[in-house]
Amino acid sequence: MPKDIANLNNEEEISSAYYVSPENRKAAFRYTIGYAKPHRSKFVLIFFCTLLAIAADLLQPYLVKIAIDNNLLIGNNDFNFLLWIGGIYLLLTITSFIFTYLQNNLLQFTGQSIVARIRKDLFSHITKLNMSFFDRFHSGSLVTHVSSDTETLNQFFNQVFLSLIRDGMTLVFIIILMFHLDPVLAGYSMVLLPIIAGIAIGFRSYMRKTYQITRTRLSRLIAFIAENLAGMNLTQAFHQEKEQQRQFTDRNQSYLKANLREIRTNVLFNRSFDILSNLSVAFLTYIGGMAVFHHSIEFGVLYAFITYIRQFFQPINNISQQWSTLQSTTVSMDRLYKLFSIEPEIKDAPSPSQISLTDVKGRIDYNHVQFGYSDDSTVIADLDLHIQPGEMIGIVGTTGAGKSSLMSLLCRFYDVRQGSIQIDGTDIRSIPQSTLHRMIGLVQQEPFLYSGTIVDNVRLFDESISREQVVDACKFVGADTLISRLKDGYDTQLSERGSGLSAGERQLISFARIVVFQPKILILDEATANLDSQTEQLVQSALHVVSQGRTTLVIAHRLSTIMQADRIIVMQQGQIVEAGNHQQLLDLHGYYEQLYRHSQGKAVQGAV
Numbered sequence: 252m253p254k255d256i257a258n259l260n261n262e263e264e265i266s267s268a269y270y271v272s273p274e275n276r277k278a279a280f281r282y283t284i285g286y287a288k289p290h291r292s293k294f295v296l297i298f299f300c301t302l303l304a305i306a307a308d309l310l311q312p313y314l315v316k317i318a319i320d321n322n323l324l325i326g327n328n329d330f331n332f333l334l335w336i337g338g339i340y341l342l343l344t345i346t347s348f349i350f351t352y353l354q355n356n357l358l359q360f361t362g363q364s365i366v367a368r369i370r371k372d373l374f375s376h377i378t379k380l381n382m383s384f385f386d387r388f389h390s391g392s393l394v395t396h397v398s399s400d401t402e403t404l405n406q407f408f409n410q411v412f413l414s415l416i417r418d419g420m421t422l423v424f425i426i427i428l429m430f431h432l433d434p435v436l437a438g439y440s441m442v443l444l445p446i447i448a449g450i451a452i453g454f455r456s457y458m459r460k461t462y463q464i465t466r467t468r469l470s471r472l473i474a475f476i477a478e479n480l481a482g483m484n485l486t487q488a489f490h491q492e493k494e495q496q497r498q499f500t501d502r503n504q505s506y507l508k509a510n511l512r513e514i515r516t517n518v519l520f521n522r523s524f525d526i527l528s529n530l531s532v533a534f535l536t537y538i539g540g541m542a543v544f545h546h547s548i549e550f551g552v553l554y555a556f557i558t559y560i561r562q563f564f565q566p567i568n569n570i571s572q573q574w575s576t577l578q579s580t581t582v583s584m585d586r587l588y589k590l591f592s593i594e595p596e597i598k599d600a601p602s603p604s605q606i607s608l609t610d611v612k613g614r615i616d617y618n619h620v621q622f623g624y625s626d627d628s629t630v631i632a633d634l635d636l637h638i639q640p641g642e643m644i645g646i647v648g649t650t651g652a653g654k655s656s657l658m659s660l661l662c663r664f665y666d667v668r669q670g671s672i673q674i675d676g677t678d679i680r681s682i683p684q685s686t687l688h689r690m691i692g693l694v695q696q697e698p699f700l701y702s703g704t705i706v707d708n709v710r711l712f713d714e715s716i717s718r719e720q721v722v723d724a725c726k727f728v729g730a731d732t733l734i735s736r737l738k739d740g741y742d743t744q745l746s747e748r749g750s751g752l753s754a755g756e757r758q759l760i761s762f763a764r765i766v767v768f769q770p771k772i773l774i775l776d777e778a779t780a781n782l783d784s785q786t787e788q789l790v791q792s793a794l795h796v797v798s799q800g801r802t803t804l805v806i807a808h809r810l811s812t813i814m815q816a817d818r819i820i821v822m823q824q825g826q827i828v829e830a831g832n833h834q835q836l837l838d839l840h841g842y843y844e845q846l847y848r849h850s851q852g853k854a855v856q857g858a859v
């Protein structure tokens with residue numbers, strides 16, 4: 252994967268991030284073109300529309316040439332003939348309009364459909380990647396890939412591709428017509444062709460660099476905005492507004508500078524190109540004028556020739572302009588291809604065990620588990636834990652002891668390094684992930700809610716679950732009273748991440764999800780620390796009712812939540828150091844007792 256573009260700092264890094272090796276370029280190109288294949292017939296149609304539009308355009312000067320040479324210059328004032336020529340000219344204009352319109356619409360439709368498909372596949376691919384991928388990748392950069400890089404591909408289909416067909420064909424037709432009109436003048440023009448093309452390509456390659464810098468700076472800006480919006484509460488809580496504003500201004504300014512430089516270079520190039528084009532016209536007018544003077548060509552030929560030479564520059568300019576777009580498309584194609592090529596590290600076994608969700612009992616065995624996020628770190632060291640179906644386990648421990656990691660391993664967000672985890676005696680690596688995730692219900696410390704109504708959030712947009720089921724579930728966990736107090740009740744629209752609801756209310760909605768989806772195992776990363784005592788009471792009783800008949804693992808931040816647990820395990824540095832029920836642990840006079848005394852002290856202080 253190239254370095255995260257959000258983190259590119261200087262232009263050298265930018266250049267190297269934008270370097271695409273020829274092999275990668277080919278593979279990425281083949282991959283992208285694969286998306287265009289189903290649209291073959293539309294591309295053929297586009298080709299013919301373009302062909303007809305160009306032919307209609309290019310025949311117009313030729314018609315005028317005929318009118319001049321075959322009528323006006325020889326004094327054959329045949330008005331009928333001129334009328335015919337005028338009629339055909341009009342017809343050609345209409346033909347060009349119709350086919351250009353068709354070609355544009357067809358190409359837009361095809362290009363947009365291809366890119367929409369790529370965007371859809373990319374999003375679906377990203378959702379299948381493992382947590383380790385998201386540990387490495389900033390969400391801001393992923394937003395950029397899904398939005399900007401696919402947009403660049405859009406430009407490829409709607410601009411580059413169109414230009415290659417339309418301008419390429421126009422150039423070829425103009426050359427043919429020029430040679431048909433006068434080979435000598437055409438020969439002179441051909442001398443100019445490589446000079447103009449050389450200058451155009453040289454200039455464009457310089458422009459490409461400025462363009463890349465602009466795009467990278469824009470990506471950095473977008474990534475910064477995305478990340479800042481996600482962490483806005485933190486920014487405000489820690490009065491980071493000024494610092495964030497400063498960083499934003501830096502990025503904004505550097506984008507502005509790059510943008511202005513790009514525009515300056517663009518204008519300079521286009522004006523230089525115009526001058527070059529005018530000089531060439533002047534040169535050919537001189538040579539052609541001499542030829543007319545010496546009667547070696549007719550005036551109409553010179554007229555047509557000058558018109559063609561003017562039209563000759565446009566496609567060269569267009570192609571060279573698209574050349575730089577093509578370069579950035581190559582980079583985007585490469586980045587998207589690399590993203591598509593990332594395989595999920597955690598995959599279902601080739602022949603997974605078939606497990607019926609209704610038969611799950613909920614026994615969990617951690618068998619001498621070892622785990623680390625990287626090869627050189629160990630977060631869980633040889634942990635052995637066996638949990639009976641329906642048992643409630645409280646997990647406490649120091650910060651960073653590995654409590655959440657233990658839960659992530661059970662959900663198979665990561666795979667164990669050594670040992671195994673079994674559910675009802677089956678290694679979770681041989682259970683299909685979709686089944687595994689239906690077996691386990693997760694209530695996070697900061698429950699995530701989607702944009703949508705409360706009903707949508709409880710049933711997770713699964714229309715097969717009725718509204719009544721949702722309401723019953725909310726009543727069951729005691730969330731009904733809270734929800735009824737909201738203005739639109741169950742139809743209250745929740746904004747992004749469920750803001751508008753308190754942490755406790757969000758937790759209650761997560762509990763209702765558990766009741767609706769009926770997983771046999773419940774994991775709760777408890778967040779009662781943030782709750783007022785009344786909501787805490789509600790969450791406690793919700794936990795009590797929801798945990799009935801389920802194997803429940805509770806990471807406790809307040810001991811009051813787990814004092815009633817069947818078993819409490821105390822973790823330190825990835826190991827279980829104490830285990831037993833509340834009383835047994837107090838009798839050990841160990842770490843748990845210290846925690847308990849500490850929490851009692853706090854409670855007393857709180858009461859004072």
Ligand SMILES: Nc1ncnc2c1ncn2[C@@H]1O[C@H](COP(=O)(O)OP(=O)(O)OP(=O)(O)O)[C@@H](O)[C@H]1O
Nearest residue numbers: 386624625630648649650651652653654655656657
């Ligand atoms: N995604 C990750 N990538 C790398 N290291 C991680 C990741 N998540 C956690 N860690 C590290 O693994 C160790 C265990 O973290 P874990 O979150 O499991 O601890 P915890 O006991 O749940 O802590 P807390 O009570 O603070 O939530 C810590 O040192 C942490 O820094």
